[in-house]
Amino acid sequence: MKLTNVPSYNPVWSPDNARIAFYDGSIGGATFPLKSVSPNGDPLPIPDVAYRGEYEGYRFTPDGKAIVMPQGQFRAMDFWMIDIATGAQRRLTALKPGYSVPNFDISPDGKEILFDRVQENSDIVLINRR
Numbered sequence: 001m002k003l004t005n006v007p008s009y010n011p012v013w014s015p016d017n018a019r020i021a022f023y024d025g026s027i028g029g030a031t032f033p034l035k036s037v038s039p040n041g042d043p044l045p046i047p048d049v050a051y052r053g054e055y056e057g058y059r060f061t062p063d064g065k066a067i068v069m070p071q072g073q074f075r076a077m078d079f080w081m082i083d084i085a086t087g088a089q090r091r092l093t094a095l096k097p098g099y100s101v102p103n104f105d106i107s108p109d110g111k112e113i114l115f116d117r118v119q120e121n122s123d124i125v126l127i128n129r130r
Contacts, residue, residue: 003041010057014064019044021058021067023051034058034067047087062110068092070101077101079113 007025009032014021017039023032036046049069051057058069066084070077076097081090092113095101104115 001041003037003039004035006035008035010051012058012060014060015062016064018064019046021046021060023057046084047082047089049082059104059106061106062108068104068106068113070104075100079104079115 003020004022008022009025011020011022013019019036019038021034021036024035025032027033031050034046034049034051036044038044047067049067049071051069058067060067061081064084066081068079068081071080072078077100078095079092081092082088095117099117099119101115101117104113106113
């Protein structure tokens with residue numbers, strides 16, 4: 001069953017199976033707005049947040065009332081919780097800059113975030129032998 005008419009990326013079901021959130025790929029550029037539909041394809045309201053394409057995306061909290069996603073500048077991102085009903089945002093972490101966070105998940109009880117941090121610190125030197 002087709003649920004949306006736009007290119008959709010990273011679909012995630014809410015824990016109660018009442019909503020599917022996804023990134024709308026129909027708008028060109030570097031960011032993709034978060035959208036949401038019911039399992040039958042009816043649009044559902046969701047806070048106005050966007051994805052820049054450098055990390056995996058977002059997760060629902062176990063109760064399905066909020067989403068957690070990294071936000072910030074390149075290699076200076078923190079996790080934020082966004083209430084689906086109100087759009088209120090709350091910063092959850094204050095991570096040291098210099099890392100990217102490509103993947104993460106939330107523990108089943110919602111008390112912990114498990115994530116990867118990647119730091120590129122290689123030095124490349126060209127040695128020209130004569």
